[in-house]
Amino acid sequence: MDLPTAISDNVTELLAKILDFIERRRMLITQNIVNVGKKGFVPMDLDAEQFAELMAKAVSEHLCSGRLLLCDGENIQFGENGSFQSQPIVDMEAKKLFENDVKNYVELQVGKLSENLLNKKVAIELLKRRKARSSAAINQ
Numbered sequence: 001m002d003l004p005t006a007i008s009d010n011v012t013e014l015l016a017k018i019l020d021f022i023e024r025r026r027m028l029i030t031q032n033i034v035n036v037g038k039k040g041f042v043p044m045d046l047d048a049e050q051f052a053e054l055m056a057k058a059v060s061e062h063l064c065s066g067r068l069l070l071c072d073g074e075n076i077q078f079g080e081n082g083s084f085q086s087q088p089i090v091d092m093e094a095k096k097l098f099e100n101d102v103k104n105y106v107e108l109q110v111g112k113l114s115e116n117l118l119n120k121k122v123a124i125e126l127l128k129r130r131k132a133r134s135s136a137a138i139n140q
Helices: 004-036 046-066 090-099 102-139
Strands: 075-077 085-086
Touching: 004 046, 004 075, 004 102, 046 075, 046 090
Parallel strands: none
Antiparallel strands: 075 085
């Protein structure tokens, strides 16, 4: 196997997982905003901290051994063929705001959407650069 190709494929796979996670989180946060008027609604989120830790471990393993090793977490499990599950968790900070201060609750959710959008833009830009490098390497 060509090592540069393997490295490219591993990084591309990680970026694809990141984009998938970002999209799942966007949908959940959007539901948190849509349901702002529903009594008894409990705001949910994905465990972004745990996901980041798992991705950092995967990158570290990749740098040390050249292989992509994805480890499961409590709320995130990786499956075959690039699949993974991300279990929503109760967002306790948002839940307290939802119950006591709807205006600040909505601001928190909008802030999370903005952060999520920035993460998406960064991941897409990294994918574009990876694709451009791969195309340049093929053309040489």
